Amino acid sequence: MDEDALGHPAAPHGTPYDGSDGSRPSLPRRHLLGAGAAAVLAPLVFAAPARAAAAADPTGERTLTVTGHLPTGAPDFVHLPVEVPPGVREIAVSYSYDRPSVPPGTPGNSCDIGIFDERGVDLGGPGFRGWSGGFRTSFAISRSSATPGYLPGPVRAGTWHVVLGPYQVAPQGMDYRVEVALRFGPPGEPYRPSYPAERGRGRGRAWYRGDCHLHTVHSDGRRLPAEVVAGARAAGLDFIVSTDHNTSSSHGDWGPLAGPDLLVITGEEVTTRNGHWLALGVPPGEWVDWRYRARDGVHPRFAGRVRRAGGLVVPAHPHCPYVACQWKFGYREADAVEVWNGPWTFDDESALDGWDARLAESARGGGDTWLPAIGNSDAHSEPQPIGSPHTVVLAEDLTRRDVLAGIRAGRSWIAESAAMELEFTAAGDGRSAGIGERLTVPADAPVDVRLRVSGVPGGTVRILTDEGQMHQHSLPATGADTVTWRTTASLAGYVRAEVRHPRPDGGPGRGNSMGPDLPFGPMAALTNPILLTARG
Numbered sequence: 001m002d003e004d005a006l007g008h009p010a011a012p013h014g015t016p017y018d019g020s021d022g023s024r025p026s027l028p029r030r031h032l033l034g035a036g037a038a039a040v041l042a043p044l045v046f047a048a049p050a051r052a053a054a055a056a057d058p059t060g061e062r063t064l065t066v067t068g069h070l071p072t073g074a075p076d077f078v079h080l081p082v083e084v085p086p087g088v089r090e091i092a093v094s095y096s097y098d099r100p101s102v103p104p105g106t107p108g109n110s111c112d113i114g115i116f117d118e119r120g121v122d123l124g125g126p127g128f129r130g131w132s133g134g135f136r137t138s139f140a141i142s143r144s145s146a147t148p149g150y151l152p153g154p155v156r157a158g159t160w161h162v163v164l165g166p167y168q169v170a171p172q173g174m175d176y177r178v179e180v181a182l183r184f185g186p187p188g189e190p191y192r193p194s195y196p197a198e199r200g201r202g203r204g205r206a207w208y209r210g211d212c213h214l215h216t217v218h219s220d221g222r223r224l225p226a227e228v229v230a231g232a233r234a235a236g237l238d239f240i241v242s243t244d245h246n247t248s249s250s251h252g253d254w255g256p257l258a259g260p261d262l263l264v265i266t267g268e269e270v271t272t273r274n275g276h277w278l279a280l281g282v283p284p285g286e287w288v289d290w291r292y293r294a295r296d297g298v299h300p301r302f303a304g305r306v307r308r309a310g311g312l313v314v315p316a317h318p319h320c321p322y323v324a325c326q327w328k329f330g331y332r333e334a335d336a337v338e339v340w341n342g343p344w345t346f347d348d349e350s351a352l353d354g355w356d357a358r359l360a361e362s363a364r365g366g367g368d369t370w371l372p373a374i375g376n377s378d379a380h381s382e383p384q385p386i387g388s389p390h391t392v393v394l395a396e397d398l399t400r401r402d403v404l405a406g407i408r409a410g411r412s413w414i415a416e417s418a419a420m421e422l423e424f425t426a427a428g429d430g431r432s433a434g435i436g437e438r439l440t441v442p443a444d445a446p447v448d449v450r451l452r453v454s455g456v457p458g459g460t461v462r463i464l465t466d467e468g469q470m471h472q473h474s475l476p477a478t479g480a481d482t483v484t485w486r487t488t489a490s491l492a493g494y495v496r497a498e499v500r501h502p503r504p505d506g507g508p509g510r511g512n513s514m515g516p517d518l519p520f521g522p523m524a525a526l527t528n529p530i531l532l533t534a535r536g
Helices: 037-055 225-234 299-308 346-365 400-409
Strands: 061-070 078-084 088-097 110-116 128-133 138-142 158-168 174-184 206-214 239-242 263-272 275-280 312-315 337-341 373-376 390-395 412-415 421-428 431-434 438-442 447-454 460-465 468-474 481-487 494-502 520-527 530-535
Touching (some): 061 078, 078 174, 110 138, 158 174, 206 263, 206 275, 206 337, 206 373, 206 400, 299 312, 346 494, 346 520, 373 412, 390 400, 421 494, 421 520, 431 438, 447 494
Parallel strands (some): 239 263, 337 373, 438 530
Antiparallel strands (some): 061 174, 078 158, 088 138, 088 174, 110 128, 263 275, 421 431, 460 468, 460 494
């Protein structure tokens, strides 16, 4: 069978799977036997009542219930089979689990949920029908509609699988209860997705502002897609990327909401058990599997599929302190890295330090394999502001391809808000270069670095190279100034700029890990580097 750009069995572009090929990939043994008795017991307990549904009243409803226990050390994902007979109009699922008391500092129970259809649960396979993580306790799927996070489409006969994801299991284990309602009747009209256009009304080659990490009610956000685009317009953005966790279900909603003034790019936040990554620019309607760890060795496979489809692989909040959020896959497969996520905090400082260390290593090696930095709001709900921060990208035009190309090339800087304006250049030996570009000059030729900035009253400008901070400048009360500094390619492999807010009340800055001896506070803007190469 032909495969689409992400390796799934091909279907007509823009249409849900209709099951006409009859394919049903087998359930891999690793999903049943992944971690001892818990994964084996659950399907055995569940299979008998599920198969009884075949005798249900063809005009009524049959509800199936299963209870079970998962011990500490249960597999990451437990697949519970449900036999769906012909004639089912809608499948509805609800679940619950216990939350026993645990000692202080000990994780309690937390369990996600999703579902795969009769095409199977193979890793990266075609059977995905939705995921809501731990955000919802129930969902429903029919041919014409589905709960946000889930994909509308035919409810075909065969073995479906409810998927439990025990995110954390208490020392006492986890008792769970799953109810499945099979509702019979006519299938209803097919769902018609409306995907966003790949082009907005651009200004030609220009700087475009965009937020590449946003959530809606289709994962764990509380904003409707319409509210997200309204917030993006209010924030002065030119583009956004839709990145709901582990699902593509919002993709078909964006078409009527985007417009010439706002480009909407489809994507996904892939939340593995060893870190999250942004799949930016995946084809509309496509999803990226997340059911793996670093030790499984499959991350290059899924990263490669996204890149072959023209998308970008971006580790998100790599130093996030929460369970399963810290990035453990390395950066070989990455196209950029998110160094600034929401309000500036200590984990952003760590991400920035790690990025700068890799940047310095690349510069000293003389290669072009440096990794660009981006920043995003990761906004989920009010009062989290959309577009704070956002990435300002130099693109040939306001199109999906051009915006992604600008991010991939590092022709970008990060702004706290649209009130920030910044220009950063380096010039020497009759040549000049901008952000993300390379300036090649004689080793000892003077290189004049120039930063024009506005929007940070009383802030601090830092000029940094692979040697660390080389220049510091205090901005006036107006927040606007031009800063210049001179170096040579023999002294600096790259040069980049940061603009910091003043320390509030003379303190170290809210959420900032900077020491008390430093005069600046949280980040207001930062640039990708201008690379310097000594000629001859």
